[in-house]
Amino acid sequence: MPNDRLRDAILRNGMTPALLAEKIGVDPKTVERWITQDRTPYPRHRHAIAATVRESESYLWPNAVTPEKASRLGQSEIIQIYSRRSSVPYEVWHRLIERATERIDVLAYAGLFLVEQDPGLIDTLRQKALDGVSIRVLLGDPASPAIERRSVEEGAPGVMAAKIRQVRGYYDRLSGTPRVEVKYHETTLYNSIYRFDDEMLVNTHVLGIPAPHAPVMHLRQLSGGDMFRTYADSFDRVLLSSSPLDEAEVAA
Structure with a gap:
């Protein structure tokens, strides 16, 4: 073949x-x-x-590439492990966003912290897209049962849906910008994924613990490695089942 x-x-x-x-x-x-x-x-x-x-x-x-070698390479793809997302330096996020030349992918329920820690993020993303960078943001559908279940597990019913609607107000400013996709998903997330070309921050989800207090892995893709691709493939699967924002709201 x-x-x-x-x-x-x-x-x-x-x-x-x-x-x-x-x-x-x-x-x-x-x-x-x-x-x-x-x-x-x-x-x-x-x-x-x-x-x-x-x-x-x-x-x-x-x-x-044998599974054994792919596993060894996968371990080498781990640059840093942070005990919690709140301990990832702002400079790391800023560098990854600024250096991206091909793609910026975000898979989260809300990811509100991104726009809160950088008030100029939306303008940066708009310029990135105009410069040819693909921007894909997948937010949790606030009407999805998975969203309320996450809020309840964190001891704050209704809060996650409110955060999503709040962050959507920021991303709505990118409407009509070429190479920008902002969609809703209904996936039960085990990790939030933030990809910047061949680097990625993976925020693990831990039952009963808010995402800012859960560990983060900083990965850099290596040819032949399997860890980075595992999370990249996860993003792609969620993307395939995601819905445009307006379509999702009409359905709700």
């Missing part, structure tokens, strides 16, 4: 097999065999290809 993931990644980056071959120093026929015959490149070529097309090795060649 052909390697459609590799073919798609090459085309998505505006390249041809011949151009990829030139960039990594191999014969164009070799690249064609990697695609049409699903041949697996040597490790040094896999590294170069993954970096060039900005995809992970485990995505392009799922069977090339």
Whole structure:
């Protein structure tokens, strides 16, 4: 079977097999065999290809990296673990947002703290989007039972829905901005995910403990690692089941 993931990644980056071959120093026929015959490149070529097309090795060649190696690489993807979200320095959030050049993804119930700690965040996101950065924000649907259940578990019934409606007022200012998606989801979250290109902050959810007091992992994607991709895939699954804000409100 052909390697459609590799073919798609090459085309998505505006390249041809011949151009990829030139960039990594191999014969164009070799690249064609990697695609049409699903041949697996040597490790040094896999590294170069993954970096060039900005995809992970485990995505392009799922069977090339053993689970043991992927696990070791996954451990290396952990940059820092914070005992609670409130202890993540503001400078970390600011740096990750400012340096993002491709995507900023937010999956949370409310994530109100983002706009509270940075009053200029919405203007920053708007400019980022105008500069070509994809902005995707997934908020909990305030009418969803999962939202009220979370509020009750934290001992504050109704508070989470109120926070979501409050934060939506900020994100509504991005309405009509190209490359910006703000949607509602009804997922029971086990983690809130904040992705900035190849770095990510994962705020774990702990029963009965508000998110600011729960641990956070700072991850940086490595080619062949599986931890970063695990959370990236989780975001994508929630995105697929999310609804545009207006549509969700009409349904409610």
